[in-house]
Every structure is written in C-alpha cells, then in structure tokens.
Amino acid sequence: MSEKELTHESTNNSDIKSSFRSGFVAIVGAPNVGKSTMLNQFLGEKVAIITPKPQTTRTQIRGILTRDNFQIVFVDTPGIHSSKKALNKALVEWAEYALKDVDVIVFVIDASRREKAYEEQTLKLLKEANRPVICVLNKVDKISKPELLPMIDELKEKYPFKAIIPVAAKYGDGLDIVLSEIVKLLPEGPKYYDETTTTDQSPEQIASEIIREKVFMLAGKEVPYSTAVDVEEFYYDEERRLLTIRAIIYVERPSQKGIMIGKQGRFLKQIGKMAREELEAIFGKRIYLDLWVKVLKDWSKDERAIKRLGLSVR
Ligand code: GDP
Ligand code: MG
Numbered sequence: 001m002s003e004k005e006l007t008h009e010s011t012n013n014s015d016i017k018s019s020f021r022s023g024f025v026a027i028v029g030a031p032n033v034g035k036s037t038m039l040n041q042f043l044g045e046k047v048a049i050i051t052p053k054p055q056t057t058r059t060q061i062r063g064i065l066t067r068d069n070f071q072i073v074f075v076d077t078p079g080i081h082s083s084k085k086a087l088n089k090a091l092v093e094w095a096e097y098a099l100k101d102v103d104v105i106v107f108v109i110d111a112s113r114r115e116k117a118y119e120e121q122t123l124k125l126l127k128e129a130n131r132p133v134i135c136v137l138n139k140v141d142k143i144s145k146p147e148l149l150p151m152i153d154e155l156k157e158k159y160p161f162k163a164i165i166p167v168a169a170k171y172g173d174g175l176d177i178v179l180s181e182i183v184k185l186l187p188e189g190p191k192y193y194d195e196t197t198t199t200d201q202s203p204e205q206i207a208s209e210i211i212r213e214k215v216f217m218l219a220g221k222e223v224p225y226s227t228a229v230d231v232e233e234f235y236y237d238e239e240r241r242l243l244t245i246r247a248i249i250y251v252e253r254p255s256q257k258g259i260m261i262g263k264q265g266r267f268l269k270q271i272g273k274m275a276r277e278e279l280e281a282i283f284g285k286r287i288y289l290d291l292w293v294k295v296l297k298d299w300s301k302d303e304r305a306i307k308r309l310g311l312s313v314r
Helices: 003-009 013-018 035-043 087-099 116-129 145-158 175-185 203-222 254-261 263-283 303-309
Strands: 021-028 060-066 070-076 104-110 133-138 163-166 228-237 242-251 286-295
Touching (some): 021 035, 035 133, 133 145, 203 228
16 A cells, blocks of 8 residues: 555544544424524525435435535434324334434524423433534524523523524524534544435425335334335426325235324324425425325235336335
C-alpha cells in the first residue's frame, strides 16, 4: 500500500477537523409545534423522499442535509400519540424501537403553548431510548423573555438534555445553533447518501410504500410478510383541489382480512388516517384515501400474482 493511501485511511484525533460526521436524527414533538417548519428551513424547499433501505425501514427518511463536513439524515419516527386507544400501545412501542436507532433526537416544544402531559409521556420514551436529546423551544417570538428563562430552568431539571435552544423556526432564528449542536453529537461516519439522491419512486409507489409501512407499524407480527399494497387509482381533481388515492391491501387469508379491517373497521380506519396524514404532508395536497382489503390466496408464493401487482416481496 502506498503512503498516500495509508494517510487517507487513518483517522486520528489530530485529524478531527477534516473528519466527516454523519448520522440519523429524529425530530419529535406534538402536532403543530413546528417540526415541519424547522425541517423545511434546514432543507430548503426540496423534500427528499428516499426509497427505504432495508436497514432503515423502521423509519421514513424525511430529508438529507449534506455539508462539507457532515451529513444529517432526518428521519420520521411514528408520532407519539396521546390517545388512549388500544393501538396507542403498539405505536408507543414502535416509536421506542425506532428512537433507539437514531444518533440524535431533537425534541421540539411549542414554548407559547406547552402540553405538559404530552411532554411527560415523551420524556419517558426518550429516557427509554437512551440517545442524546436536544430540546428545541420553538415559537419564542410569541412569548416574553421573562417567561423563557424559568422555562429553560424547569426543562433542565426535568431531563438531562444535551442542549436547550430557544428558536423561532418560522423566522429561522436560532436554527444555526440547533444544527451545530446536532453536528457536535454526531459520530464520525460515512456519507450515507449521495447529495443528489432523491426519489426514483413514482407517486403511486410512494403512496403504496407509506400505506404498507402503516400496516406493518400497526399490525406487526399478526400479519407477517403477506401484505401487499396496490394503488389502483391516483388522480388530482384541480377544481376540488383533492387528490384521490384508491388502494387495495392484499392479504393471503380471510383471517388476515379480519385483522386488517378490525372491529367496526377501526383498524383499517387507523391505518388510513395515519397514511393519509403522512401523504398529505408529502404531496402537499388534501387527500381522499380510499382503502380496501382483499384476499388473494397465497399471492406471495405466486410469481404471476407478484408480477401482476408490480410488487416485490421483502
Ligand atoms: P408540526 O406539526 O410540528 O410539523 O408543525 P408545523 O411546522 O406544521 O407548524 C405548525 C404551525 O406553527 C404553522 O402554522 C407554523 O407556521 C407555525 N410556526 C412554526 N414555527 C413557528 C415560530 O417560530 N413562530 C410562530 N409564531 N409560529 C410558528
Ligand atoms: Mg408536520
């Protein structure tokens, strides 16, 4: 090996400035606290939707920020819903599982409208996940300084945050500090994705992927790999400003169909609601999502059925 190659391979501490840092970062927080606003500020207009890699299927990649010395892969973890429904348990478990996988967690709080119960619940999850957490206190433009300082003290008491950063995401205030704090916590690592990586999926494929993800999230082991989603209809009505997506969830056995639909259709409704919300965010349009469940006996063993559905089994 030549000397040049050797130097290139070595990464010692004296070399730290030229080392590349990278990792996966989850942004969590209640609805409307400003998570999307912050992410859009980081990433600009473009929303990258990436074909999930096998090792990242627990999470959906929301965007990738690449600079000379770092790459942050922002991922979505399932919302931590404070509803008391039975499904909540599965969701919380899922969130916990996904959070353990990231390098840094950014917990966003709306400083002008605190939701203490939600905060408590989330902090418990964060403790379980045991990853470094940065607390972002957003919308500080809506509160006064004398209100802010005790809030920071209170949060400091509650959790060993790596940093507590007041920001106004909408106006870009404080976000450079959030970025530099994230980078500080990232490990040295490779550039996971090419800067130019964007999605090569069609909108229909994205829709089916998201629906399938929700099925897996909620159904878990009860409906093992025998689920496929086929988007049959996908059209945008300009006049009504409504995107209609009709999709069929294929299962292999009638018993699986029962599980998928749930008592009084509740399970399917939950899948539909979660998928619709996420797809509305991705496509930036109001969506009517029409979900159906059909039994296609042993389709996963049938090459022709797989081809016809344009599916791949994972
Ligand atoms: P998400 O549900 O957490 O993704 O929240 P969004 O990013 O969709 O933001 C919810 C609302 O809060 C939107 O109307 C934003 O414009 C608003 N918002 C976000 N950040 C700020 C901020 O720093 N100050 C103020 N005043 N409003 C903000
Ligand atoms: Mg959002």
